[in-house]
Amino acid sequence: MKAEEHDLGDITFSLSAIREPLESGIQASTTDRTEDVKGLGRADEESASRALEEYLASRLQQIGEVTIERKDLKGLKTGNGWDASQVVEHVFKIDPVPVKRAIEVALASKRSWKERLVGLFSRSHQEAKLVGMPTVEFVPIWRIKGFHECYYLRTSNYRVNVKDDVVGVEVEGASRDLILEKKHRRLIPAALLERFHMLGSILTSESKYFVISDVTELATKRSESELIMTGQGKPLTQDEEEIMTAWRSKRIFDLADLRVRGARLQIRECTVTKEALLTKFREQVLRMPERFKQILSNRLQISELKRIYVPFIHVSVQKGLVPHEVIVNGSSGEVADPKLLELVE
Secondary structure (H helix, E strand, O other), rough: OOHHHHHHHHHHHHEEEEHHHHHHHHHHHHOOHHHHHHHHHHHHHHHHHHHHHHHHHHEEEEEOOOOOOOOOOOEEEOOOOHHHHHOOEEEEEEEEOOHHHHHHHHHOOOOHEEEHHHOOOOOOOOEEEEEOOEEEEEEEEEEEEEEEEEEEEEEEEEEEEEEEOOOEEEEOOEEEEEEEEEEOOOOOOOHHHHHOOOHHHHHHEEEEEEEEEEEEEEEEEEEEEEEEEOOOOOOHHHHHHHHHHOOOOEOOOHHHHHHHOEEEEEOOOOOOHHHHHHHHHHHOOOOOOOOEEEEEEEEEEEEEEEEEEEEEEEEEEOOOOOOOEEEEEEEOOOOOOOHHHHHHO
16 A cells, blocks of 8 residues: 555544544534424534535545645635525514513503502502503514534644653654753753753753654644624624523514514514625634645534514503603513613614
């Protein structure tokens, strides 16, 4: 067997060993909060993983010896994250609290603590009242999750330490030059050691090693990321998303499923398109190696893409002569605070 074929066999064997722990990590990272998305994600990952392994094996057979250093990535892109049309988008909604409850919360928010105390014994003449029909506004947010994985070849030098009694080394039929290295404790200045030779001989030690140059390494670089933002492009933290969604998302297939009985419906449009979202996500997740000989695989995989419609219930309340609008977080059933409203405005 030729040396080149033997090296490629070793690299392919190493690739198979590397892929096993990575597959476990991939399946764990694609866990979804929705059961139907789980099954679809696992099937896609297993199929894509097999395709990647076959692709890398074929690339290793084609390249043979490592070519000169180049940074051209054309034709090496795999995975669904490079083309928006290849990414499946799932639409979800948050079921709002009952409109009746939102009205009660809005009316109570306009009563002072004195009025609430008096209201326990008598009916106030200035009691707040509902004006018109409430409006449920669905505000979209984006949630995208995925990873970037890169397999590449690079050259490196290996330093091999030998025992003190070794005076010569032969590797693969070629002798190697031994290098003698003196070490001393870092706390002792080098100038002081040179001045006191006897002290220097006590505090210094010697080691022998040889260098193997131009070693070809098969390496991988992987980064995972998650991006959450409003339909208008404002980034959200996981805590802010939890406040808005309360983890009660429900998959829908048509915007007609957003209708709410007893209220008018208003759906806010996304100004951030799916293509713009993927571009933003790529800027966040892509981590190419700083040094390489040749890229074998450049994979960007989107494991989750959701558009979630979050409800906000607008209730017009009048107390006295001037009506006021109260906005209730349809997910939690509480009056929306200014910080939350600023995120979705």
